[in-house]
Amino acid sequence: MIGYIWLFLIVVSIIVSIFTGNISKVTNAMLDNASFAVKLSISLIGVMAFWLGLVKIAEKSGLVRLISKIFLPVSRCLFPEIPKDNPAIGHIAMNFSANALGVTNAATPIGIKAMQELQKINDKKDTASNSMCMFLGMNTSGFQLIPASAIAVLVAAGNTNPTEIIFPTLVATCISFGSAIVVTKIFEKFGRKNG
Amino acid sequence: MDNLKYAADVISLWILPVMVVFILLFGAVKRVAIYEAFVEGARxxxxxxxxxxxxxxxxxxxxxxxxxxxxxxxxxxxxxxxxxxxxxxxxxxxxxxxxxxxxxxxxxxxxxxxxxxxxxxxxxxxxxxxxxxxxxxxxxxxxxxxxxxxxxxxxxxxxxxxxxxxxxxxxxxxxxxxx
Structure with a gap:
């Protein structure tokens, strides 16, 4: 599926640029973004290392397990396939909180840690498990308590009351978050097990 | 609304440092070798x-x-x-x-x-x-x-x-x- 979307984006770009005359822009974007992707990955390493270091402390001190325990009732229904004492639940909860509070640079490394724990209990190493799909479904629905970057842009443009977007954003984000969970469960029940 | 904005500002300013200090202190209280653990994880x-x-x-x-x-x-x-x-x-x-x-x-x-x-x-x-x-x-x-x-x-x-x-x-x- 991701393969088809990938193919679609590239082929459509080239066909469209025949008509729009943007082919040189497209070629440049292709090469630029290839090196941008590497720069981005490399630039993530520092923050990644910092948070993975802190997470290791949280693991060894039992903090991750403690958080897992607190969230056990919720995770039982959302992630029935994760064993009871697995640290993955703690990482998922921490990733979710960091995302909700708008601390993206902490959320990504912790989320990757959660993925690594989920991969340990995954049977097929190249295929996403149900738990991974649920975790990323929750993640990509973009639940946010504090829309920090949107507020920053509004303030920069002279908005006099930027906090009025907080409540509407909360309503919209809850709707998309709730539906992501429901849709994931529906796919889990009726969807294919491969690909 | 002003209070809400104030709260949002305070939270986004303090959430990171508080998380860091909390994780470190929790580790220290539980007698984890925090420096070694940090380096191990960061690797x-x-x-x-x-x-x-x-x-x-x-x-x-x-x-x-x-x-x-x-x-x-x-x-x-x-x-x-x-x-x-x-x-x-x-x-x-x-x-x-x-x-x-x-x-x-x-x-x-x-x-x-x-x-x-x-x-x-x-x-x-x-x-x-x-x-x-x-x-x-x-x-x-x-x-x-x-x-x-x-x-x-x-x-x-x-x-x-x-x-x-x-x-x-x-x-x-x-x-x-x-x-």
């Missing part, structure tokens, strides 16, 4: 960063080409009249298309909208709500799946796209109702 940062490179190259190249080709303008011209009919600012369309593809791109488009219509405008507020209620699905999936070497995303992709559509629709409805 894997490099391999994760390197591991996601091929996945990011693949997806960012495709997204960059798509944006540069002008395909988004074409879509805008094709279905722009539908937006006018529904009384949604036409400028929302590129934001809606780019949002799942690129976070910085979406923020850039939002900045343009805000710049053009003014910070207090209906379009600016709708764009802000939209930005807050959806995610850069393709980037997130590439990074998270890339870090553990998964190539078959199963329904994670469908859910990501569907929840972006629902989030954006909800943002439009909520904004119309509240602003």
């Amino acid at each position: 894997s940062g490099f391999s994760v960063g390197v591991k996601i490179i091929p996945y990011l190259v693949a997806i960012l190249v495709a997204i960059g080409m798509f944006r540069a080709s002008g395909a988004i303008d074409l879509i805008e011209r094709a279905i722009g009249s539908v937006f006018e009919y529904l009384k949604i600012p036409v400028d929302m369309l590129p934001l809606m298309i780019v949002r799942p593809l690129s976070g910085s791109g979406a923020l850039g488009i939002m900045s343009e909208i805000v710049h053009e219509h003014g910070g207090n405008s209906y379009a600016a507020k709708m764009a802000a709500v939209m930005l807050g209620s959806s995610e850069t699905t393709f980037y997130v999936l590439s990074v998270y799946f890339g870090a553990v070497g998964i190539t078959k995303f199963r329904h994670a992709l469908h859910v990501g796209i569907i929840s972006d559509i629902i989030g954006i629709t909800a943002a439009i409805c909520v904004s119309r109702f509240m602003f």
